[in-house]
Every structure is written in C-alpha cells, then in structure tokens.
Amino acid sequence: MADLVSISSAAIGFVAFALQPLPALCETAGASLTKLSLVTNDFAIHVRLLSPSIEKIEEKQAAGGYT
Secondary structure, three states: OOOHHHHHHHHHHHHHHHHOOHHHHHHHHHHHHHHHHHHHHHHHHHHHHHHHHHHHHHHHHHOOOOO
C-alpha cells in the first residue's frame, strides 16, 4: 500500500504537469476572443446599416406586397 506522502507528491506532480500549458492556452484564447469580438462588432455595424432596407421590406410584406 502506498503511503500518503507518495500519493500527495504524485497528485501535486500531476496537477503541476496539467497546468503547464495553461498560460499559452489563455493567451491563445484571449487572442481568439478578441478576433471574435471584432468580427461580431463588424457584423453588428452591417446589420445597423441594413436596418432601413429591412424595415421597408417588412412594411411592404405586412401590407401584402410580397406573397
């Protein structure tokens, strides 16, 4: 049977090993989230620019202009 010190050191070693790639992963995820935010903002700007056209289409559709 293993003693508690061996089990504890193995657990600590495993956690340390698992956490090694974390800083690089966070940096990559941060860059990806920034890019996603910029693309989402660009999309929102385009939708706002199309808003008057969308409203006119909806008005004509509501009046029975499109079937």
